[in-house]
Amino acid sequence: MSRRQRRRKPAERGVVDIADLASNARGVGHVDGKAVFVADTLPGERALYRPTKRKKSYEEASLETLFSASDKRVTPRCAHFGVCGGCALQHAGEHAQLEFKQQQLLDALERVGKVTPDTVLAPLVDARWGYRRRARLGVKYVPKKGGTLVGFRERGAPFIALLDRCEVLVESVGTRLADLAELIDGLSIRERLPQIEVAAADNAVALVFRVLDEPTAADRERLHAFGARFDFSIYLQPGNEDTIAPLDDDAPALYYDLPAWNARLYFKPNDFVQIHAGINARMIDQAIELLDVQGHHRVLELFSGLGNFSVPLARKAQRVVTVEGENGLVERARDNARRNGADNIEAHVANLFEPPADAPWMHEKVDRVLIDPPRSGAAEMLGAIAATGAERIVYCSCHPATLARDAGELVGQYGYRLTHAGVMDMFPHTAHVESMAVFVKEG
Template structure:
């Protein structure tokens, strides 16, 4: 793997005004005072705030600079001089190098508490407090991830294919040999990839691999050059050995290697199978996804005579379960290809009471016919940017109950403030343990019109 010729240097002005350089790679001893929202340790030195991956409050660590800007420095722990009694030994030997899991040195219970506190703080900053806090919805600490993207890079000098995950704040590939957060049936598939690709005759055109677990497991290989026929046969044999479907993607869309192959996941308690394609959004934690849907329905308390709106509906993950409880579901999505599969999923289950619409939900919605009707309730599961335009429209429609699922507590808090300013009460809120061992927080909030 090639290395940069010289360390990148960023300039800053310390408190005294004298210019100093702070190169990437510089090491500094720091005393950690508290945790940031994403689980990084926070330290203060020479007028700068340091965010240090792998550090805990009360610890003294040696940290290495990853990036610096203005008065903020991002760093990672390279040595622990004084350890916190709260520190635990990570399950994964690559923890601290791989950028995937950054919280394995923190107990699962403490991770839950940290994320709940993050949600509470973000809401408080916007002047919003729920009437009641829900108990965290907790899932497995490990072996939960049913989908993973694996990086590949051919090192010409070493004539070696690097297989693994991107490093912490880096494009470098950490050659992880096994991944403890992958579901059990994907772990042996992942573990054999390095030997597989290093046995290829022409590995120069390899792009990346994506693994999927569901009713059928699958491996998608993306490539930039056509595969050598011997390599393709070797790949097919590998997939047959591990009983996974093979999908291939060159310049166009992903294609199944054999006719009739489909990707799908089950929502067992709702007797549903959701089909999808590589590239579609699918929640990576199957157990928590189903628990999340069940809690959303419990909080919304849908009735048989009601009309309910599902925004950012995707493949129908919420819309199809909802359709089994209400008179009509209006489901809206901004990605055409996902709507095609959502309609097919509804038809396959003879759920004729769901109507799907295509709309860009970041743009004003006053001219949309579906947005002019009355609804008993609305459910939305937006991306990290939140749903400012959507909640404005829902407030104007005076929808009595709004269930908001969020993967970013900061934008949830912003939108919560908007709703409470327009006559809604935050009835209930809590976190969902969708991404254990990572700094990401999933949350759910129920708003009720006063």
């Protein structure tokens, strides 16, 4: 037998009892002392698996046959589940998904930060389908698969999955993937169009086409007709994000409303906005409630973006000082403050991963701090936050491990107590865990 033939020999199958879920939502069990990670399985299930990757201490595997099913298992709504890499938990019911995410948070806090919250917050939940208002769709012209593919990557592979719809994207886009593919098939630059950015506002849905070659006049007409037919605002991006421009001069300014705070926030198609509009509104309400903001309070908000928290905060506080690292977002934040009559917001630009020691806002006493950092967390700012003398901190996190690390520092080094922590289901059916934690100054 040749070496090539030996490499192609099918991997031996095995049977495993699933005991837990790993952080990527794969079921995990043990066979002969080795961990086996099996996609699409749940705790309590027995499965026949086929290894896809073998290492000395663990194996990764695909599910072949389910011998016994968990009572928490449900039928996935999406026909592409298991092929498309966009979702990992559609086979688990809502409560099972929330239990998994909450356990990920609490385990990280205990294991990494050596802390436990006094109170575990009830999960924030909202719509579970058609919720995703921001997305980056891959595009690839593949004649052997019938033409253009539009969608997310395949699970565990770099290829674009062959999709006809997506159940988690906002419906106006999720039901139009085949139409998008047909549109691009008819463009002269179909092989030079690698992605589409989706940005759904309350008043419009923007599609940003990344174009590596200049569209012809016929291409532009085809794009214009598509936008008019399906009520999309079409944008083109020939270079970096600064080159994004609307196809038509009458494209509406994008915005979303926060009715509870009498606020309307404007943004550009490439700006960061929270993925799930319903969870975003609930997150703002809970954060401000847990901050316990009073009319005489001065609030510092870090990683403040375009005003998502700061405009509502300004309705409650005496003064809100915001700091964000991206100039464009700060410009939008100032404009949103002006549009919403929030003249008690003071917005600054600064690199919060290299805090400027001479910045005035670094040395002002504040009563409350709200932070919403990226996945890397806020380690570089913890000392400065503690130095403000803030009695209460609310930390919104998109990564449990970095929240846990920072929680350990705030509690162990800076004299805070972790009073509350809980998850926010910003990304239903995925393994992504968003959470909120509250820290109160001891004494």
